[in-house]
Amino acid sequence: MVEPAETPGPRVVEPAETPSRVDAAYVEALLRWVTSSSGETASALAPFTGDPLPAVPQSSAADVRAAAARARSAQAAWAALPLAERLRPLIRFAELVLKEKDRLLDVVQWETGKSRVHGSIELLGLPAVTAHYAHNAADYLAERPVLSGTPGLVRTRVAHRPKGLVGVIAPWNYPLFLAVGDVIPALVAGNAVLSKADSQAPLSLLAARELAARAGLPDDVWQVVAGRGSVIGPALIDEVDHLAFTGSTATGRELAAACGRRLIGTSMELGGKNPMIVRADADLDAAVTGAVQACFSNAGQICIGIERIYVHESRYAAFVDAFALATKGIRLGAAYDFSVEMGSLTSAEQLEVTRRHVDDAVAKGAKVVAGGRARPDLGPLFFEPTVLVDVTPAMTAYADETFGPVVAVYPVVDDEDAIARANDTDYGLSASIWSRDVETARLMAARIRAGSVNVNDGYVAAIGSVSAPMGGMGASGVGRRHGPDGLLRYTETQTVATQKRALPYPVKPKGFLAAGAAALRAQLAAARLRNRRSTR
Incomplete structure (x- = not known):
């Protein structure tokens, strides 16, 4: 047994077994957001006391498929809304997070055992992420022109289309900031979302989901399932078009392999030393x-x-x-x-x-x-x-x-x-x-x-x-959250090239080669000149 050099400061306050702002009626209202038909429930333990937390309905693989189907049915209409209309309920959600901050912090502390100050830092991250994308999403998602291979004849533009259904699996240590912070940009980009609530801290995610409903987010566009990863994780990966995961490197490797077999994208923040x-x-x-x-x-x-x-x-x-x-x-x-x-x-x-x-x-x-x-x-x-x-x-x-x-x-x-x-x-x-x-x-x-x-x-x-x-390098993950990367990871890049008129076919090989070579020589000469200037 290790003896401490000196005992840290004493316990300051004897905690209540249950936070005063989290009553049975409130918990019951949160649990309705879990898609579950199995009849099974599971309870974690409150870290402060070791007492059981509320029993949470558990989802089956069939429940995951049903939730995914509802989300997909809602996604097209959600994506068709103008960006400003998609942002409206999300901005209202962020405002409600700030308004309901005390009860949200009670839930987070109850499930995780973190201090109030560390919970506060986590909570404030949600409106910060929302405000960032509310201000910048229009620029990040804007369709833009690029130089075509034959300027004057071809007009080329690049656009960003939603993936479709995004799966989010987040950990217990930051059940608001990491879980919901990944959901917000997915919704902004026009996707539907299927979230797996962590088994230790499901109520934190469900509290956020309840606020999103109050803010006017369509019910079906954000679905929540709950249960052990070994039971519902494979079903979730089978249903989504992109997976956002935060957790251990070992689990990340397994999930990445499963996503690779389906050829769907992943973004993962994993471990660190x-x-x-x-x-x-x-x-x-x-x-x-x-x-x-x-x-x-x-x-x-x-x-x-x-x-x-x-x-x-x-x-x-x-x-x-x-x-x-x-x-x-x-x-x-x-x-x-x-x-x-x-x-x-x-x-x-x-x-x-x-x-x-x-x-x-x-x-x-x-x-x-x-x-x-x-x-x-x-x-x-x-x-x-x-x-x-x-x-x-x-x-x-x-x-x-x-x-x-x-x-x-x-x-x-x-x-x-x-x-x-x-x-x-x-x-x-x-x-x-x-x-x-x-x-x-x-x-x-x-x-x-x-x-x-x-x-x-x-x-x-x-x-x-x-x-x-x-985000991370090496064994710490792939992809990035926040900034433009955190939004564009949830989109497919699409190039649309439009010709004013059709090229004659078949082309004359000799003339085509000579004209193409001359144009490329001019481009390479310009590149050489720019490179010389940049190294001076």
Whole structure:
């Protein structure tokens, strides 16, 4: 058993077993959005208390097919609406999210065990994504002219058509931002959506679905099914035209293979073992504050969170001391208010992974400088925010994703060492660099193999920039959410080439070749000139 260096702050508030704003009538209203005829139900456990959450109807493969059929029947009429009319209920939905924020946060905390502040960050992401696409979708989806092969004779335009039916499978750790945040652009693009509610946090998704109905979204255009992935996942993939998935790399590989057999597109955000680099010139206080946020938000259960920190050897000891002290000061507990900073882990499985990684590291010689143990006195799934040093490649926590409140800190000799070690992973989701020399940090960022790199921030700057694409390289995924990519992934690109008149056929081969060669020589000469100018 690992003994903590010091116990974090005490539990501040004794939580109610059930949030006051979530009563039986409200839950019953949410459950009607699940397509289910099986008669089966399933309940997860509330992380704060270990008590059962409400029983949720379970969908069968036949239910998935029925939901998909209803969605497809509604999709054509939805896509035929002008973009402004599709946006109207989605904007209203975002307004209702803000209006109903307190009850939504109660539901999210009840199902996930996260702190109120981390739930708030998640919730605010929905109106942010909606506002972005409301402002920019017309430009992203606009039909545009391109240069044709025979200017003057052929007019060529490129358009974006909806895929049809989009499947969304999202995880339990961010059941609003990741689940509904992927649904919004799919609907904006003119698709219908078939969502699989996560078994741990189905009510969060259903609460959003209920608000969307109140906002005026047609009932059939967004369908929800619930159940184990092994039972209804294959049926969902068989029915959709594109799959958006957020989850583990192992599951992502299986789903990608299934989608590949059907030749449908996928966009996937998967796992990460994200690095943070602290250069010799970094503002140490700022780096410590940033590390606390980046490592322990959502109890470390976040794909883009930091699990590895590389500190220049001249600042290593000072950083470790300051970071350990700050970590010990985190207020840990269960409360449906803002009195605590870090909540619970969400499942017994995640608690076991976290405990196993820490115990394995300590058994093989690592040192715990903050945290290091479970806290059953606070609730069944609490684990202290933990900082490890002297972690080696022989330890599981060195390279495997923990997905819990555990981070290892390493000294490095220089920037080259830091970059090499940051890139020493199959993952490539997110990274962080801390330095007063922002230009040097940006040059370093270009050499980090990650979908996003934050300079003087842990991860919020990039994920909060919803105009910019977000996603991973390598084993961290394919495709991007947010920005134009996050919308256009749900469309098929179509080229329409229109000739003013038909070309004579058969053409005269000799004349055709000479004319074509002359035109291409002119284009290549222009390209050569432009290339010379751009390299001066």
